Every structure is written in structure tokens, then in C-alpha cells.
Amino acid sequence: MKATAADSLKNAPAPTAGTRRFRQNIPLLLMFAPVVVYFVIIKYAPMAGLLIAFKDYSLREGIWGSEWVGLANFRLLFDNPQLLNILRNTLLLSLLNIVAGFPVPIILAILLNEVRQMQFRKAVQTLVYLPHFFSWIIVGGFVVTMFSMENGIVNRIALALFGETKAFLYEPQSWIAIFVGSAIWKEAGFGAIVYLAALSSIDPSLYEAASIDGAGKARKIWHVTLPGIRPTIILMLILSMGRVMEVGFDHIYVLQNQVVTSISEVISTYIYKVGLGQGMYSITTALGLFESVIGLILVWTSNQVARRFDQSLW
Template sequence: MFAPVVLYFLIFRYAPMAGLVIAFKNYNFHDGIWGSPWVGLDNFRLLFTQPKMIEIIRNTFVLSFLQVIVGFPFPILLAIFLNEARKMWFKRIVQTVVYLPHFLHWVIIGGLIILIFSQEKGIVNHWLAPLLGSAFPFLYNPTSWIAIFVGSGIWKSAGWNAIIYLAALAAIDPALYESASMDGAGKMRKIWHITLPSIRPTIIIMFILSVGHVMEVGFDQVYVLQNSVVSNVSEVISTWNFKVGINGGRFSLAAAMGFFESFVGLFLVVMANRIARRFDQGLW
């Protein structure tokens, strides 16, 4: 039963790693991956001399860091909230509502965000414009754009990510809560002294895995929401790779950027795991 999973990772995850060799070559279609001339580290040198490259790496790191730090607690809080709900009908309704965004594509979500925050016909500006005297450019202001970017990511993924924490909460022994109630502990004390410590290993593992994606901002989300006015904060590695690597045909340069991105992600995962091991909660 596990064989299809192994085959999936071997075929679609590990086998394509051989293609990273084009990061060290001047790749062209005619010669192919193995026949293209070897150029060593020239692509990496060229990569970091590209205009605004430091800004692109900074944007990638900042947006991902905000997604991890700001968005990471929300699935935990949501899972605890659902776990504490006693009305089954209420719990089912909330679960359905918060899980639904995960199944919507970013194109649809992007359309909803434009419908809500558009400067010309947005729902929010429909109410704010009479109060402020003019419409506020939510999608054209760098600060508000970042807030919308992070908020939309939380809204889309929090419900689905909460499933993992709900599974961890289900494994907690109910006798612990009964004993705490007999000792006079309130709901908040039970959460603080029983719930959170019991799911701490799951939280740490999920945090280590999320740190590995700090340099990987989702292409779909950024591409759908970005515009030229806020390009100084919205241009990231994934969108740059699409524009330069695929549209521009500079595959070796894009592969070099992907290699650099993966290397940084690996380094961050190893460092996060080393820190977790100091508290006996490492992933390996």
C-alpha cells in the first residue's frame, strides 16, 4: 500500500533533481540537458548581478517570514476552538466554512479579493469612501498589499492545516481534563497546562517543516495579487523565475535561482531542527 507513495516521490520529487545540472550549464534545447556546454558557477555569478536581485530575495524572505510567523498560530487556535466547541451542529458548520477556502484556486480567491478591496468598485471602499472622502488604494499601497497577502493566505490555509492539530488533540487523554476540573482548573488553564503541552511535539514538527518553505512564496498567490505599482514588495523568486526562466527562455539562470532557493531552505530546516533538538523535540 505504501508503494505508490514511494513511487510518487521517486518519480516526481527525486528524479527531477537530476535536472539541476542545467544550473551549471548553458542550457539550450538543441543540445539538451547533457549535451549543453558546462559553464560552472557562471550562472550563479550572473544571477546575483541581475537588477533588483537583492530586493527580490528580500521580498521573498519577508513575505514568507510573515506567513510563517503571523499565520502559523492560526491553525492551532482554530483547532483548539473547534475542539472546545460542544454543540456538534455548530462545530460541523464552522469546519465546513473554514475548510472550504482550501479547495478554491487562487484565481478565484484573487477575484474575490479584487471584488472586496478594489479601489474603484470594491465593497470595502464603497463604505469607506464616504467616510474618508476618497477611496483607499488597498491593492496599490505596499503596506496594505502585504496585509492582504498575508491575510488571504491565512484565510485559505488555516482550516486545512488545523486538521493535523485536531488529530493531535483527539489523542489527549480525557482523564487529564477531568482531573484538572476536579482541581478547580478553568477552561483557559486546561488549554495552557494540558492542551498546548500535549500537542507541543506536533507544533514543533509543523514549525520545522514550515521554516523550510521560508524561501518559497506560492507563485499562484503572488502572481494573482501583484501589480506593477507594488512590484517593489511583491516581486519574489517564483514570479521572477517565471518571467525570466520560462517567458524569457533563460532556463539555466532560473535553475540556478531554484538551486539557491532550495539550498537556503535546507539550511533553515537543519538549523530549526538543531534548535528543536535542544528541547528534545527534533524531527530527526
């Protein structure tokens, strides 16, 4: 007697747990597919261009037709007397941004979380979030206009109070302060969103227990709030360490001038000027690869340190 279709289905092996999970997650996988396509096309496919760092690249010959020179571009790069100064500037400005700017979103999120007047809180959130959506061209123009020696509002106030003006954008110390301050003003509000989301996950009963024990606002923040968002803080710090070698081309370029080049020339601006401006694509690709490797090492090191406290990213 031939087996019927119903008998075949009855005797078929039951799907495994992995198969069932895959079928349940098909809608999520379909939604995730565009993200995978984006990263493959925009992030991973261009990595083939790293071959330029090992070739004497010319636009006419292309990547595959250019002559292979091995590590010659790296030797030329490290023999460049400017490289040490460029690396120093990159590390200095990045670390200053982290040291001065990293705590600000945390403090801002905690302060906003303590506000109970919702209308006031929403108004403040809008004001501090807004600069993030301005391009650095707009922010840079605003900063340059504000600190201009001739017509800047800061120098007008200084002239009225002290009888003299100061070239804020043409002195290294004041330029660095303006650079770091403008970065904090632009990004602190948007960065606070992550910490506000982390604050919302803290169990309110912990605050109630702290109140019963007689803890004030400061002790609640120290013993409940900060430990509650510690995993998020460590995660954001690890990601920040991965961007130490980047600094940010737009931010530097719009504030840079010839007088402060000695402290404002960083890897990204050097790549733009030498790579695109002078056509030395191989040298600047080698520098970009070196920058990425250092960033990878910093992320790995930060994660290893965080792992000792059971807060690693992977």
C-alpha cells in the first residue's frame, strides 16, 4: 500500500530548535538585510582599495595595473619628519576631546533625569540636542564669527571690559580650547540620549530603598545612578577609544588656519591635502591603514581592560 501524503508528513523528522528559531526570525532577518547590504557595499567592499598602500598607484593604471612596491610607501611615510608632529596633534586633540568631553553627556543626562517639570525638561532637551543636527560648516562659521578679532562678539566684550582684543583663533592654547569647547557644545546633547535610555532601565525601587536609608540626591547618584549606567559608560568609552586616531576632518578643517598649523594638522587633514591635493594616493592610503590599525589596537586594549571588570564589549 502506498503511503499517503498525510502519512509522509506524520513520519517526517521534527524540525530542530535551530530551524524553528530561524523560521521565527525570518521577518527580523529580512528587516536586517538592508543593513547587511549597506555595510558590505559601503564599509567592506572599499577595503579592496587598501592595496593602493602597497603599490605605486596611478589613476591611469588603476589599482590592479599599478606597480607593486610592498612596504616602500610605509618607509617613505615613517621617514617623513612631519609624521611625528601629525601623530602628536592627532593624539593630543583626541585625548583632550575624550577627557573633557566624555563626562559631559553623562552629567547632562543625570541632570535632565532629575528634572521633574516636563515642559522645562523638553525645552532644555531640544536646545541641547539641536546643535548636533548642524553641519560643521555652520558650526565652524558660527565659531569663527563669534571669536573673530575684528567683529567677534567675544572680542567686543573683551574690548569693553579690558580695553584690548585677543586673537583667539590664532594662538595655539586658545585655539585648542575653542576646538574642544565647540565639540562639546555640538555633541554633548545628542550623546546624552544614550545615557538617558540607560537611566530609564534602572529599577525605581533602588531609589526608594536609598531614600529609606536616608540617602540624599548626591548619594543616590553615586551609589545607584552611576553603577546602573556603568555598562553603558564602559561601552561608550571603548567606542571612543576606537576613534582616537580620527579626530574629525570637518571640525578641524573649518577652524584651521596657517598660523596654528603646528598644532592643528592631523592625520585626516594631511590625507586630504597630500592625497587629494597633491595626488600622493599611495602614501596617504598607507597612513590611513596605519591609523586604522592603531584604532583597532586601542579598541582591543580597552576591551581587555574592561573584561577584567566583567564589562567587555565581546
